[in-house]
């Protein structure tokens with residue numbers, strides 16, 4: 001089955017052609033990063049206008065690079081939420097129109113499910129062993145999701161109560177004057193920084209390092225069974241961490257080394273929280289695999305830490321096969337649409353026009 005995927009939920013205009021949920025024939029991404037660098041973050045109206053300007057050429061290029069004519073496409077997939085309303089609207093309007101005029105099934109895809117399904121791209125379906133626990137860490141959302149089997153609906157285990165991890169990277173980068181997007185900028189400068197044991201930044205709801213990071217210890221097992229290990233299930237919070245960074249920056253003129261040190265401390269704190277909660281959830285649900293997804297999963301320090309823990313627990317670790325499948329792209333949307341269609345093909349036989357849902361949950 002050939003699906004044309006379209007993604008415009010934030011600041012990337014993307015289109016892709018994917019066969020059978022995994023074989024990517026083309027994946028075109030027009031990033032607005034340089035545009036938003038001028039304001040240090042995404043201005044929704046500016047993002048929507050930029051989507052309008054490039055969306056048709058991006059779709060045309062995706063079809064051309066795949067050597068596929070629109071007539072050969074079996075279905076059109078579109079992200080309808082969560083995301084910025086005005087950005088989503090551009091993609092949804094184009095997809096509604098294309099599906100109507102080409103008389104093709106239209107499959108609405110949850111952006112978070114798209115990120116989760118990025119781990120199926122360019123892989124054999126049979127490779128994946130369930131249960132899977134996925135960490136989705138992006139600029140707009142941050143979840144821990146359990147996939148019990150190929151057939152069951154993803155189950156939300158925890159989510160952020162305030163900022164998403166990527167959003168925290170972006171905001172801290174702005175405080176440190178490192179530019180947008182903040183994640184790659186912080187990762188780069190953090191390599192030059194050093195950590196000091198007495199300046200630990202806050203890690204919301206985690207017990208002291210020695211207990212909760214030893215995933216194989218009897219004590220951790222007992223505490224998990226008793227539901228006492230993370231004080232509030234598997235939710236995240238990064239606002240306290242962000243405020244503490246702000247407090248350390250405010251009214252001070254930091255030199256380059258101090259900025260690098262603070263960036264390194266911040267990155268370690270975020271990664272510690274993400275990785276620890278991911279593995280506690282994996283252990284609790286006896287996961288066979290853990291997956292990383294979303295823009296923050298491009299972070300090499302996170303990957304290294306998670307690799308260490310997965311070796312410790314003997315759990316298979318996967319992240320998207322390409323960096324461009326970590327951040328927003330349309331291949332993951334076309335991929336996710338394939339699995340939705342396989343489950344309930346009848347649902348998509350009669351064209352139903354879509355509306356956007358900026359606050360859609362998984």
Ligand code: KG4
Nearest residue numbers: 138139140166181182183295296299327328
């Ligand atoms: O998944 P994504 O492209 O868009 C959303 O769905 O939000 O994620 C973008 C986020 C941004 O906040 C960006 O700073 C972060 O992912 N990001 C990173 C890295 N690359 C992108 N964060 C940490 N380290 C990175 N290398």
Ligand code: ZN
Nearest residue numbers: 115138327328
């Ligand atoms: Zn995303």
